[in-house]
Structures are given as structure tokens and as C-alpha cells.
Amino acid sequence: MDNRSILLQSMHEKKSCLCVGLDVEFDLLPEEVKHAEDPVFEFNRQTIQATLPFTVAYKLNTAFYECLGPKGWETLEKTIRFIGDKALTIADAKRGDIGNTAKAYAKAFFQNMNADAVTVSPYMGNDSLLPFLEYKNKWTIALGLTSNPGAANIQMQKLSSGHPLYETAMANMADMASPNQLMFVVGATRPAELKALQQRFPEYFFLIPGVGAQGGSVPEVLQAMGPNPKALINASRSIIYAGSGPDFAQKAGLSAQNLQKEMEAYF
């Protein structure tokens, strides 16, 4: 089965489009895991086991692993290996460079780390995406329109054509890559734009961060995306830090289940 069919089937079976963001900060780890050989991995392992029934994807933000040095890079690899094909794995790396450099990034994440997907930043243009798109059985997830105020600085600039930059950028990328390989990041806190983009790019999956701590809501997002949404809705802190005691994993599981319940009517 191809990538897209695998993802759609998993969403259909779990009635979920939940992506859990494993943005783990060492200082916030519960005491219970702090003395494990690899505390972050142990936290991830228990969190994944508890949330897996409700979750179709895990997103690992590389920053939180890089700031732990070479050991953190190992934990990142180990976690992606642990998830294996139980769910979609996303290296949230937002890389963006050209030529041999982009090739090396694609190799790092797709080949060495065997992540299913990697996020990329399109500022350097379409040629910076090509080396990722050469991996036909992987997902390249490009930044489209993000939730933060800074989106106004570049993404939302109005072009002389009358369109906002993000729309033109997304259209250029969609011209180059099929919905079986390319997804877009679109923030949860802009439901009107989300709906317009869904109608403009109906076949493309959107990775949607910004629910929970960042202010977006699951019902609002799903209303914008419609039934059988081609969406991965990411929640990080509201799940992984739902508890901070010995029952942290159980609480993470409950939090994931609550979000999944908000989703199931749409499948």
C-alpha cells in the first residue's frame, strides 16, 4: 500500500487525525523518568504507548533533541525507530537549503533516520524541496501559513497580483509535487484561511499545529476541513504535559482520547 492509503486507513480505523507532538523539554520531565538511562526516550516510550490507540502520527520537533547534543540526536533516532510503522513519524525540522545541502538533510531524515515525513521551510524556493521529493515513498511537509503573529512579516504579505504570498507559494509547490508526497503546514488559529486553503488545495493534507495551548480548537478546525478531513491536527503540550506525576502517561492517554472523541464524528 502506498503512503497515502496507509495514512487514510489508519485515520479511518482510529477515527482520528490526531498527531502528538513529542516536543519534550528535559526540565519538564516527571521525576519518574528522570533517572532512566535515557530519560527523554523513556518519557516518549510511555507516552507513545498510552496515546497510540488515539493517534495516527507523532511529530518530533528536532530542536528539543538538538539542544541535548549528540545524545539528543540518538534519542530522536531511537524514538522514531520505536514508533516504526505503528504510526506516521514526522521529523519537524523545518529545514530549507539547496543542492547538496538539501540532499544531505533528506538523507539524514528519510534514509538514516527513516522518518516518514519531514517539515521544510520554502523561503529558498522550490529547488530547495526537490531533494526531499526524490524520496517517492516519503512525505515532504512544507510551511504554508503559520499561526504566529510573525506570519504577517512574510507569509501574509500581499503580492502585486493581489494574492497573499503564502497562497502563491503553496500553489507553486503544489504545481511541482502531488498530494501523495506533499503536505502543507497550516495553523489552527486561522480557521477562515484554513477553509479557503482546503477548498483551493482539496487533495493536499494539512499538518495543523496550534490547538490547545496555542489557542486553536479541534471543532473549529474540523468544521473548516469538512468530513474525512485530510488533516493531521497536532497537539503537544496539552497531551505530553497533561500530568506531571507518576501517572503522566495515563494522563497523556486520556488527553489524547479526549481529542480523538472530538474528531470521531468526522470519520
Next chain:
Amino acid sequence: MDNRSILLQSMHEKKSCLCVGLDVEFDLLPEEVKHAEDPVFEFNRQTIQATLPFTVAYKLNTAFYECLGPKGWETLEKTIRFIGDKALTIADAKRGDIGNTAKAYAKAFFQNMNADAVTVSPYMGNDSLLPFLEYKNKWTIALGLTSNPGAANIQMQKLSSGHPLYETAMANMADMASPNQLMFVVGATRPAELKALQQRFPEYFFLIPGVGAQGGSVPEVLQAMGPNPKALINASRSIIYAGSGPDFAQKAGLSAQNLQKEMEAYF
């Protein structure tokens, strides 16, 4: 002495604005170092020693280290430590994310790795730069206008104001950060734009890749930038792969010296 004074002094003393890009691909290493305990580090060490008299900065493209896994991350750290304060160290990471994530990246490169500078991608907007700018004694180097064809897709889009996006993006960033903390990446293959940008942002340093293998020339760049150029001109492959035999370091040194000779009249 502050960052900027240190850099200006080193440029003045060496009569050079050369930045050597340590974009090391394992497969291209000379036989001589392939059996060292850490072949890439050994290659870097010898290359740095040979090029240091002519070079004011070293740029390490993180992709080439990441694609070697945790061991590569160690080599990256070790190389930056080896350079120490002998020259400016740039982690060419092109990171771009927000909030806690950007904070974690800044910590990884500025605090843990102790790099003097890190490159960032501005697609997510000004707030994605703030956590880097909190490190007052470090350089944040934001992508402005790059050399690759893909620059047309986003950077060179014409805004409704009549300006190209990169110019507005750079002006927004310059509003937020002083020339003592912020530099811009501007490609060497666009001398006309380089000159216009130099006049628009005369106090800001530009990191200028694209000479040598990528087609830009040092005299053209320096003509655009003027005397005492606030520029770091990066060359990678033309220096580090100048030779491929036992004398690779000596050849790298000669290649760096040749570029420095093209520069000295400007200091």
C-alpha cells in the same frame, strides 16, 4: 571588545573577508584521513590550520554533519571548539521556528555548541528570530536574497507596494535588530542586487555564498560592496576540495590564499 569590533579587527589584520565553508561530504574525503578515529574532524582540523592565516570565519553547514547521525553532531561540536576564538564560527543551520522551539535551537547552537553565529530562515517571521537575538554577544544571520533559481518563488515575488519581498523582509528584520547582532545572507551571483542592498543597509554585514563553484566572483562582489566591505565571502568546495591527495590541506591553504589576495586591495 564586542563581536563587531573583533570581526572588523580580524578582517583588517588579515586583509580578508574570507569565510571557508566546511561542507564536508564523507565520500569526498581524501584517503589520508579516512582511517582517522574521526575522519571528518581530522579533515577539518588540517584544513583549518592551513587556511587560518587567510580566513576570518568558518561556516559549518549542519546538514553534512546531521547526515552522519549522533557521531556527526559530535564532529560538529568538536570542530567549533577547535576553532574557538581563532576565527568566527558560523553554524549554517537555517533554522526557523517559533517560541520554545526557536529558544531550543538558539540554546543548541549559541549556548551548548558555543558557535558565534547561526543562520536562520525568516519564513515564519520576526518572532522566530527573537530567541536568537536574546543572545546579545552572538550573531544571527538571516536569509535575505539567495543565489539559487528558487529565489524567484518567494524572495523575489513583487509585493503590492512595488518592492520585492526580500527587501521588505530584510527591512522588517533590520527594524528589529542592530547591525551588531544581525547579518543577512545575500548571494554572490546577483551583484546588482547586492550593491543596492549594500546601499540600503550599509551598516549590516552580509554573508555572501556563491563564489567559485556556484558562479559568483570575488572581484564582482567586492566591487558591489566597496572598500572595507562589511562582507563575509564564503567559498566551500573550491577550497576544501582543491586537492584530493596527501597534500589536500596545503592545496586548501593555497586556494584560500589566492582568494585572500583578490581581497586585500579592499582593506
